[in-house]
Amino acid sequence: SQTIHQWPATLVQPVGSPLSLECTVEGTSNPNLYWYRQAAGRGLQLLFYSVGIGQISSEVPQNLSASRPQDRQFILSSKKLLLSDSGFYLCAWSVPGADTQYFGPGTRLTVL
Amino acid sequence: GENVEQHPSTLSVQEGDSAVIKCTYSDSASNYFPWYKQELGKRPQLIIDIRSNVGEKKDQRIAVTLNKTAKHFSLHITETQPEDSAVYFCAASKGSYDKVIFGPGTSLSVIP
Numbered sequence: 001s002q003t004i005h006q007w008p009a010t011l012v013q014p015v016g017s018p019l020s021l022e023c024t025v026e027g028t029s030n031p032n033l034y035w036y037r038q039a040a041g042r043g044l045q046l047l048f049y050s051v052g053i054g055q056i057s058s059e060v061p062q063n064l065s066a067s068r069p070q071d072r073q074f075i076l077s078s079k080k081l082l083l084s085d086s087g088f089y090l091c092a093w094s095v096p097g098a099d100t101q102y103f104g105p106g107t108r109l110t111v112l
Numbered sequence: 113g114e115n116v117e118q119h120p121s122t123l124s125v126q127e128g129d130s131a132v133i134k135c136t137y138s139d140s141a142s143n144y145f146p147w148y149k150q151e152l153g154k155r156p157q158l159i160i161d162i163r164s165n166v167g168e169k170k171d172q173r174i175a176v177t178l179n180k181t182a183k184h185f186s187l188h189i190t191e192t193q194p195e196d197s198a199v200y201f202c203a204a205s206k207g208s209y210d211k212v213i214f215g216p217g218t219s220l221s222v223i224p
Binding site: 042043044046049059090099100101102103104105106108 | 144146148153154155156157158161163201205207211212213214215216217
């Protein structure tokens with residue numbers, strides 16, 4: 001069966017520091033991968049999605065970037081965090097050719 | 113692009129009563145409509161989905177209806193229980209390689 005992992009689970013970072021969040025999927029090949037951000041009490045904002053290695057589409061212009069160095073690995077990065085980057089970051093995956101997205105456990109980021 | 117609206121934003125019901133959450137979408141080409149449940153601090157979990165070739169789908173106490181002409185779909189929860197308390201998100205997509213667009217969410221509280 002397929003599983004999705006995210007780490008770290010929680011993170012507290014100072015403003016201006018770099019960020020690297022990792023997401024990996026097991027049990028499937030060439031998944032579609034997604035990064036979402038959820039501010040406190042708010043909805044799901046799609047940040048990036050990828051249909052293959054090195055293929056990244058950005059939905060929201062901001063100080064974040066994403067990379068997909070391996071088939072089942074998706075990384076979210078920032079060079080300098082802002083206070084507004086605080087939130088719950090969710091990675092999701094779907095099988096190519098299928099609609100349903102499955103979410104990872106999330107990373108709760110607090111920028112101070 | 114696709115826009116998904118969701119109402120109400122908050123909903124309180126007595127245990128045992130029914131709850132209904134309604135969503136509308138803007139893109140008539142959308143053909144996949146999932147519903148996710150998110151408990152506090154946890155990841156969204158898919159609870160039911162419907163495709164455009166059917167008008168209704170039921171799974172135990174949960175049902176979803178779809179009106180493609182009016183471009184709206186609804187989630188119905190019968191015999192609500194306290195464990196149904198969560199935030200519910202509707203979403204819409206045009207197909208397997210298309211983005212899933214989420215509604216803003218409905219916070220459901222079931223009062224014992």
